[in-house]
Amino acid sequence: MKDMLWLMRNIWRSTIRSKILPVYLMLPLLGVFLSALTYSSAEDETVLRIGVANLDKTQLAEDAVQYLDGLSHIQVQMVDLSALDGEVASGRLEGGVIFEQGFSEGVHSGKPGGLQMVSVDGEQATRHIKGLLAGYVNDLDAIARIAKGDETVFAELYNQARSKSVSLSGEMVDDISADQQKSRQSIGYLITLMLFFAMSLAGNILREKENRTYFRVLTAPITSRSYYVSNMVVHLFVMAVQVIVTLLVMRFAFRIDGGLPLWQMFVLLVIFALVAISISMVIVASARSTALATAVQSLLIVPTSLMAGCLLPIETMPAWIQKTASFLPQRWLLDTLHSLQQNGISKDVYLNISILLAFTVTFSLLAVYMFERNEDTRVFV
Structure with missing residues (x-):
């Protein structure tokens, strides 16, 4: 036990002397910022x-205009036909709707038409309003x-439909789905960086292998x-500090509420x-070399994190990737x-925690097992 405490003390000293340690401790905050920025822009109304x-100037056309004007997130501006194209082309309007003469007659005859959409961006910009x-x-x-073509019956049914009202009672509730999504995406970035951070901490072992300190340590009464x-104890402590800093900044600086207590997120991470x-x-x-370890790290961490949904929502992935993600620990955490x-x-x-x-x-x-097998100095260059 005394030997292990001595070893942990030396590993700790070697770790805190690393110049890259502050970078890895603070880098997850960038992921939180990117996640908050991405979803905040998506939430903007x-x-x-x-x-x-x-051009139709009938009651049906006027009511259709009022219907558009009453929709949320849509602002209607009445313009002359001659000025419509110019307003849209200048960017002052995102699109235009033209009620042509005969719109009302087409509706009465059962052949609705007489509507035109105008946009500089084509169908993509007018699809919503259409x-x-x-x-x-x-x-x-x-x-x-x-x-059946009877305008009197049509007018009676139409007025009845307009006059009908439904009494509703409403209550405002907080929508936490966006915060939960931001939280999951932030955690996705965090666990990807945690994998890189763990590899960086383990890099001290590679350096000890290079200068043969590792093999001299094992000649003492210390087993693999x-x-x-x-x-593991020292690295776990350092990574726990990284998790605490990230969670506190996420909750109190960016106001991201993940929908569960901080202690649960901490234990999970x-x-x-x-x-x-x-x-x-x-x-x-x-x-067997530092270069090989670096290559394996790059080939392993980024692709698996992408497949597990850490960097992009897994719902956007093909079905076969979603099934493959079940074999990845990142997916189980998310x-x-x-x-x-x-x-x-x-x-x-x-x-999931058991897995x-x-x-x-x-x-x-x-x-x-691998540490015990690779104690020969000749296996590392």
């Missing part, structure tokens, strides 16, 4: 400015089919198992830190976070 040229108007016109068409445990450390130890123990946000602590959460711990045990045993 934008007003779609639409110009309307009403979809909204299509629903409104379809309702008018349904009334026209019932009236003790060496592994000592490194510390468990993943164990997984990250054990993976880095396997890479270091199996690598699934656990989602389960906690939706249902709190449940059997699924315990199962993460199984990853840790498996990689740890593999790392210890």
